Amino acid sequence: MAFPLISIIGTGNLAQHLSRNFENCGLRIAELYGRNLQKAKAITSKLYDARVTSDLDFSDSEASLFFLCVSDEAIADIADELVLPKGSVLVHCSGATPLEAIARDGAAYGVFYPLQTFTASRKVSFEGLPVCLEASTDEAELLLEKIAIKLRALPYFMSSEQRLCLHLSAVFACNFTNHFYRISKDILQDQGLPFQLLKHLIEETARKTFDLGPENAQTGPALRSDNATMQKHLSLLGNHEEWKALYQKISSDIQAKNYQV
Amino acid sequence: MAFPLISIIGTGNLAQHLSRNFENCGLRIAELYGRNLQKAKAITSKLYDARVTSDLDFSDSEASLFFLCVSDEAIADIADELVLPKGSVLVHCSGATPLEAIARDGAAYGVFYPLQTFTASRKVSFEGLPVCLEASTDEAELLLEKIAIKLRALPYFMSSEQRLCLHLSAVFACNFTNHFYRISKDILQDQGLPFQLLKHLIEETARKTFDLGPENAQTGPALRSDNATMQKHLSLLGNHEEWKALYQKISSDIQAKNYQV
Known part of the structure; x- marks a missing residue:
């Protein structure tokens, strides 16, 4: 052609x-x-x-x-x-x-x-x-x-409608995810710790979600309803009201979802 | 030894x-x-x-x-x-x-x-x-x-305090990120689209954040203040009040942050 x-x-x-x-x-x-x-x-x-x-x-x-x-x-x-x-x-x-x-x-x-x-x-x-x-x-x-x-x-x-939905899902999977990487980096910087520490974790999270499906790949304190750890995290976030609100909202979402364990 | x-x-x-x-x-x-x-x-x-x-x-x-x-x-x-x-x-x-x-x-x-x-x-x-x-x-x-x-x-x-902060940052970078992959997959499934479509995007997002730093790697409608697109996304999310609230909260956070463009 x-x-x-x-x-x-x-x-x-x-x-x-x-x-x-x-x-x-x-x-x-x-x-x-x-x-x-x-x-x-x-x-x-x-x-x-x-x-x-x-x-x-x-x-x-x-x-x-x-x-x-x-x-x-x-x-x-x-x-x-x-x-x-x-x-x-x-x-x-x-x-x-x-x-x-x-x-x-x-x-x-x-x-x-x-x-x-x-x-x-x-x-x-x-x-x-x-x-x-x-x-x-x-x-x-x-x-x-x-x-x-x-x-x-x-x-x-x-179709245009399917593409718009795909675009929306990409905002969650890419833009919002990168914003969370930014929050992680800020938290580490306050402690003098390098963002590089998270490299293996972030790469494994991205790989695992496709190998197992995100519904089977979830881990962490919200999934385990480990309230003591969640309280410690929230008190560390004390000065960042917006991050605290996100932490609570997403943790409840995780707990409400039907994740495999 | x-x-x-x-x-x-x-x-x-x-x-x-x-x-x-x-x-x-x-x-x-x-x-x-x-x-x-x-x-x-x-x-x-x-x-x-x-x-x-x-x-x-x-x-x-x-x-x-x-x-x-x-x-x-x-x-x-x-x-x-x-x-x-x-x-x-x-x-x-x-x-x-x-x-x-x-x-x-x-x-x-x-x-x-x-x-x-x-x-x-x-x-x-x-x-x-x-x-x-x-x-x-x-x-x-x-x-x-x-x-x-x-x-x-x-x-x-x-120290124990540094480790707790690192653990908190890992919750954002891994657990919350995987939850967003789950939301993305749910949005795609409603349209009959496979989650696999996001594989390159998710992998590139994880790589780019370390190569450029998350503060230089951000893209998307919130960063560009593209309100028309954000309104379309919010109306697509109409039935999911919890996802709408997250979308708005994180988009405002992105707009409030000092990202390079």
């Missing part, structure tokens, strides 16, 4: 990681759009020969596949302003935005949502990564599937 | 994992105590020639190092009942129990707390694992350090 030339709209973490991964697997980037040309140039400097533009009129572009890598709030507005060559496919990359937010008369559109946490300074591989796909036409679906496979990612077709 | 014979008091996950790891690195288990002889025999059946006992009088034992692997609530009571050979060292393995809970007149005592989550069905390696040590005498300290090194673990001397 011949792959179309691609243009990327946006200069954030996803634009950066997606464009590099596209080129690494042999796809070609024609243009990169950014309001901030400095940021756009910083990204294209790592690409083969992508042109920088701050104009949303792509009527003369050689690309026919356009990836919207902008913040969720900006997706619909930018999609409205975009002028694309006839026969192009427009794609957004958001977990929380319905496919129809970028609906266009007489043109194909789709969703390409890679389920990963992207940070500027950190290389991310798409190999084996689930990419959630949805599209307005069978041809656009097939194209997105081929792109995902070209990236060695795992294509996964789902 | 000649290592003493060891006896283990208890038949839980830690007793099982510790005794097997001791033997795997060349240490010898003399006896295993359990009130439930069936459970004790299940453990000793995997050991070289450890004797099972349900008697806390060890005055005739050849062991001189005794590991208390019982629930935190039982530690002090069982330590009181134990009769040990002269010159023995008694050790507990709890993160949340002070050293002094097992203080004995004229005898050495210590703490050996491996910072890991132990589940019956899952093999755990002690290689590189931090083991928190504390002891009443220099000789007992040295002995526990040698035992940790023999296990290829990472010995780490700290």
